[in-house]
Amino acid sequence: NAGVTQTPKFQVLKTGQSMTLQCAQDMNHEYMSWYRQDPGMGLRLIHYSVGAGITDQGEVPNGYNVSRSTTEDFPLRLLSAAPSQTSVYFCASRRSAESYNEQFFGPGTRLTVL
């Protein structure tokens, strides 16, 4: 199993550009989520999904869209990039919404917005 994969690994955008961060998992997990990691702030939840066709907002959803058309994929879209979105983005998945399940993380995407 490849686990959770993310592309690209690095990205530089100009203010106002849009892009999609890709995330895929091959573990047949129901639950997927996106986090951003900023210095001194830990990981903050952007959006999450409990199954295909079902998504919801996390702590910091503004400026980001998600969709979940398949179990495997959970892309994160930046609609109009801003410097405040410079961060490291992690995608994660777990078997189900049960609280005891381990969450598996991808390697991250480092995004810089100029």
Place this chain on the structure above:
Amino acid sequence: GDSVTQMEGPVTLSEEAFLTINCTYTATGYPSLFWYVQYPGEGLQLLLKATKADDKGSNKGFEATYRKETTSFHLEKGSVQVSDSAVYFCALSGAGGYNKLIFGAGTRLAVHP
């Protein structure tokens, strides 16, 4: 809302020293508690977990006990190694509907020979 507070770093230790990283939480229900570790340039990986009060999670010499009375889940290791240098995150799951995973700010550990 639910939250996690952990001690600020960096924590700097000599090899073979004893490690404690404090973590306390606020939750309305009965969350599961986790410690994740992030090595330089990598994603997070689960270190250990506990799913109910008085449970002890352990892995690779690290331990943490779920203390409901003090709402704590402190991470300990008796003898650290240089290879333990990383950022450690305390987290809880059980936050609101669908049991979102909420993280503390992270504690950087640096171990010197």
